[in-house]
Amino acid sequence: MRFAKGHGTENDFVILPDPDGELELTEETVRLLCDRRAGLGGDGILRVVRTSARGEALLPAARTGERPEWFMDYRNADGSVAEMCGNGIRVFARYLLHAGLVSGDRFEIGTRDGAKQVTVEEDGQITIDMGRVEMQGSSSAKLARQVVHGAQISVGNPHLACEVSGPISGVDLSEPPVLDPEAFPEGANVEVYGHVGPGTLQMRVFERGSGETRSCGTGIVAAASAATPAGEGATWKVRVPGGECTVLLDASGARLRGPAVIVAEGETCLA
Numbered sequence: 001m002r003f004a005k006g007h008g009t010e011n012d013f014v015i016l017p018d019p020d021g022e023l024e025l026t027e028e029t030v031r032l033l034c035d036r037r038a039g040l041g042g043d044g045i046l047r048v049v050r051t052s053a054r055g056e057a058l059l060p061a062a063r064t065g066e067r068p069e070w071f072m073d074y075r076n077a078d079g080s081v082a083e084m085c086g087n088g089i090r091v092f093a094r095y096l097l098h099a100g101l102v103s104g105d106r107f108e109i110g111t112r113d114g115a116k117q118v119t120v121e122e123d124g125q126i127t128i129d130m131g132r133v134e135m136q137g138s139s140s141a142k143l144a145r146q147v148v149h150g151a152q153i154s155v156g157n158p159h160l161a162c163e164v165s166g167p168i169s170g171v172d173l174s175e176p177p178v179l180d181p182e183a184f185p186e187g188a189n190v191e192v193y194g195h196v197g198p199g200t201l202q203m204r205v206f207e208r209g210s211g212e213t214r215s216c217g218t219g220i221v222a223a224a225s226a227a228t229p230a231g232e233g234a235t236w237k238v239r240v241p242g243g244e245c246t247v248l249l250d251a252s253g254a255r256l257r258g259p260a261v262i263v264a265e266g267e268t269c270l271a
């Protein structure tokens with residue numbers, strides 16, 4: 001099986017080119033590929049499949065009314081499926097360009113959260129039009145050593161974005177957050193963030209299905225949205241352990257800009 005490896009602000013992914021949708025990708029295979037000792041290692045899997053090759057209708061009615069040629073079949077490291085991945089889709093876009101599967105600096109990618117517009121910037125960074133962010137009220141989570149309160153937000157996938165006082169490096173994210181199951185029947189990604197300068201946030205995340213990661217694009221959008229007064233637009237720089245992304249919020253929704261890198265290509269005999 002061919003694979004590539006890439007990351008966006010050190011949120012890392014195993015990329016599986018499967019244009020014709022022939023791969024039987026079980027939860028067990030995903031867990032093995034993502035295993036950092038027994039496998040290739042990654043926070044998740046990006047399966048690169050033609051939208052037309054999907055046996056099931058995974059792409060909801062695309063917001064643009066079009067069906068993009070390529071679909072990002074995203075899996076978390078534990079084998080679970082997620083609707084969207086903000087860093088993963090930039091890496092997916094970088095892979096499509098790298099492999100010559102798309103050309104130009106504007107194209108669309110299908111996700112379980114609908115079609116997303118990709119723009120390759122002049123400096124090489126990639127901007128994703130993430131669409132609307134849904135503010136859903138407030139909730140809380142019990143972490144290993146404290147309870148945090150924050151904003152319940154959908155960025156296609158579920159988030160709890162919590163502003164904390166004091167350095168976020170002191171927050172213990174070593175255990176899975178305990179969430180309110182009524183608020184989050186499907187679980188959630190939990191972000192802790194703080195202000196570190198004008199228009200600048202710092203954030204850490206515990207990702208559903210992956211544990212603490214060095215970045216989470218949808219989480220970055222969630223934290224920026226939580227930090228923005230209702231009804232206002234804003235531009236945020238968000239620092240994460242693996243780097244920095246920019247979030248642009250306006251009436252049309254959120255755009256996420258950041259780096260995306262392919263680091264290896266090869267063949268695995270794991271599956």
Ligand SMILES: N[C@@H](CCC[C@H](N)C(=O)O)C(=O)O
Nearest residue numbers: 082085086087157216217218
């Ligand atoms: N790392 C991703 C989010 C991946 C999915 C998430 N763990 C979930 O289950 O919702 C990102 O960059 O957004």
